[in-house]
Amino acid sequence: MIEGILVEGLLYGIMALGVFITFRILSFPDLSVDGTFPLGAAIMGVAVVNGLPLIVGVLLAFAGGLAAGAVTATIHNKLGVPNLLAGILTMTMLWSINIRVLGGRANLPLMRQATILSRFNSLVGGVIPHPWSVLLFFLLVALVIKVLLDLFFHTDLGLTLGAMGDNQQMVVSQGVNPETMKLIGVGLSNGLVALAGAFAAQFQGFADVNMGQGIVVAGLASVMIGEFLIRSSRIGILTLRVILGSIVFRGIMYLGRYYGYYINLTPNDLRLLTGVLIVASLIFSRYQSGRGESARLRKSIRAAADSTTGGTR
Amino acid sequence: MIRLEQVSKTFHPGTVNEVPALRPVDLVVEEGEFITIIGSNGAGKSTLFNLVAGTYPPSTGSIRINEIDVTREPEYRRARYIGRIFQDPLLGTAGSMTLEDNMMICLRKGFKGLKISLNRKQRQWFQEQLVDLEMGLERRMKDNVRLLSGGQRQALTLLMMVLSRPDLILLDEHSAALDPRNAALVLELTRRYIEEYRLTAMMITHNMQHAITFGTRLLMMDKGEVILDVQGEEKASLTVDGLVERFHAIRHRDLESDEARLSL
Numbered sequence: 001m002i003e004g005i006l007v008e009g010l011l012y013g014i015m016a017l018g019v020f021i022t023f024r025i026l027s028f029p030d031l032s033v034d035g036t037f038p039l040g041a042a043i044m045g046v047a048v049v050n051g052l053p054l055i056v057g058v059l060l061a062f063a064g065g066l067a068a069g070a071v072t073a074t075i076h077n078k079l080g081v082p083n084l085l086a087g088i089l090t091m092t093m094l095w096s097i098n099i100r101v102l103g104g105r106a107n108l109p110l111m112r113q114a115t116i117l118s119r120f121n122s123l124v125g126g127v128i129p130h131p132w133s134v135l136l137f138f139l140l141v142a143l144v145i146k147v148l149l150d151l152f153f154h155t156d157l158g159l160t161l162g163a164m165g166d167n168q169q170m171v172v173s174q175g176v177n178p179e180t181m182k183l184i185g186v187g188l189s190n191g192l193v194a195l196a197g198a199f200a201a202q203f204q205g206f207a208d209v210n211m212g213q214g215i216v217v218a219g220l221a222s223v224m225i226g227e228f229l230i231r232s233s234r235i236g237i238l239t240l241r242v243i244l245g246s247i248v249f250r251g252i253m254y255l256g257r258y259y260g261y262y263i264n265l266t267p268n269d270l271r272l273l274t275g276v277l278i279v280a281s282l283i284f285s286r287y288q289s290g291r292g293e294s295a296r297l298r299k300s301i302r303a304a305a306d307s308t309t310g311g312t313r
Numbered sequence: 314m315i316r317l318e319q320v321s322k323t324f325h326p327g328t329v330n331e332v333p334a335l336r337p338v339d340l341v342v343e344e345g346e347f348i349t350i351i352g353s354n355g356a357g358k359s360t361l362f363n364l365v366a367g368t369y370p371p372s373t374g375s376i377r378i379n380e381i382d383v384t385r386e387p388e389y390r391r392a393r394y395i396g397r398i399f400q401d402p403l404l405g406t407a408g409s410m411t412l413e414d415n416m417m418i419c420l421r422k423g424f425k426g427l428k429i430s431l432n433r434k435q436r437q438w439f440q441e442q443l444v445d446l447e448m449g450l451e452r453r454m455k456d457n458v459r460l461l462s463g464g465q466r467q468a469l470t471l472l473m474m475v476l477s478r479p480d481l482i483l484l485d486e487h488s489a490a491l492d493p494r495n496a497a498l499v500l501e502l503t504r505r506y507i508e509e510y511r512l513t514a515m516m517i518t519h520n521m522q523h524a525i526t527f528g529t530r531l532l533m534m535d536k537g538e539v540i541l542d543v544q545g546e547e548k549a550s551l552t553v554d555g556l557v558e559r560f561h562a563i564r565h566r567d568l569e570s571d572e573a574r575l576s577l
Binding site: 151170 | 388424429431
C-alpha cells in the first residue's frame, strides 16, 4: 500500500512539477496538460511496440510535450488568445493527434513488452524485491528531474523565467522578449508532463487517450497541498514540496478509493474529492497568507531596525 | 543622442473617441542632458515616455537613438538602450524573488542563457554596490524584495538600472508614490547617479520646484504640446511663480493643475 502511494506520488509528481512551472512560476494557467500527458504515453507506447530503445522513447515523449507546449504558447503569443483558451485549444486538438499517434485507436496495451521498469528490475532485482525496486526507480527519476530543474532555475535564464509570473514589465525592461520566455516555460512544463505520461504508460502497462482526463486538476491539487505543507520561496524547497504534495495527494486519493465506502464514497466521487481539496487549500491559504504576511513583515521591520542601529555604530 | 522627428500619437483614430494625446513634436536630447518635464494631467508627458520606450508605436514620425532608427522596435528591444523607472515601486522588481536574484536579472540586458552567473564573486560585488544606498540592504541579499519598503524598492530599482549603463533613463514620477522622506532620498540618489555616471535622463515630475532645481533643461507640456523648453542660464533663473506666469503668457489661461502648485 505505502509503496504504491509513493510510486504514484513520485510518478505524478513529475507531472505536478510541470503544472507548477506554468501555474506558479509563469502565472500561465495551462490546460494543454490534459492532452500532453496521454501524448507522452502514446509516443512511449508506440516507441516500445516498434522496438525503439527505451531511452529514445522517453526522449521522444519529452520532445513531443515540448512541441505541444510550444503550440499553446504560440497561439497565445501570436494571436493574442487568452492563455486558458490557448491551452484548451491545444488539449482538444491533442485528443485527435493522440489517437493518430496510437495508430487510429484509443488504447495500446504494452503487456509482455520490455519496459524501463522491467529492465531496472532485472538490474537491481537480486538485491531489492519487486515493488521496492519500482519505488527506487521512480525515486531516482524524480530526484534527477528535481535537481536538474533546481539547477535550471539558478541559471540566468531560469531566474528571468522566475520573474515572469511576478512582474512581466520587469522582464521586458531588461530587454527580454516575454513571448520567448512563455515559449520556453510552457514548452518545458509540457515536456515534463509528457515525460510523466511516458513513465505512466510503462508503469500501468498501457497507453490510453483518456488517461489525461483531470490531470491538470490533480497536478494543481498536488502543488497546493505542497504549499500547505511547507512555506518557503527557495526554489529547491519549492520543487521538493511539489513532489511531497503529490505524494500526499495520492495518499488521500488512496484513502478515498479504499476506505471511502465507509462514508458512501465511490471511485466516481474522487474527482469531486480532488476539487474539494483544491477549494479547501484555497480557503486555508487565504487564512494563512494573512498571518504569514504579517509575521514576515514583523521580521523585516526587526531586520531593518537592526540594520539602522548597525549603521550608527 | 535621442532624436524625435514629428512624433505624434492619436488614440482611437477615426472614431468618436479620438484623442490626440501628443501633437507632432521635434525633440533632440543631447548626451549628458538631464531634462525635467512638467505639465498637468493629460498634457502628454506619459505618452511621450511610452513612445520613446516603445510601449506603443507613434502615429507619425520617427525616433532615433544614437542614429539608429528604433521607431518600429518593440519595447523589449529598445530596453537594451533605455532604462525606465515607473511611479509604482512594484513594477521595477520581482517581489517574490531575493535581492540578489533581482540584481542578477537586471545586470545585463537582453536574452539570458543557461549560465549560472550568480556566484560568490558576483554576490560580493552586488553587496559592495548595495552599500552605496546606505539602507542596510547589503545585509539582506537573501531577503525577498517583497519585504522591502517602497522607498527601498525604488532605490534598488534605480541602482539596478544604473548598473546596466543605459544610454537613456526615463523617470516617470518615480518618487511620487513615496512618503516625503523616502521621496527626497530617492531623488537625491537619482541626482547623484546621473552626475556620477554622466547619464542622459528625462524625468517627469508634478512638482514644479523639483523641475526647476533638478536637471539641465526643462520642458513644459500642455494638451499634447511642448509649450516651453528652457535650459542654461534661463533655466537657472526660473522660479515657481515665474513658471506659472510664463504658462499664463503662452496659453492665456491659468495653470489648471493646482496640484502642481500645491506640491511645492
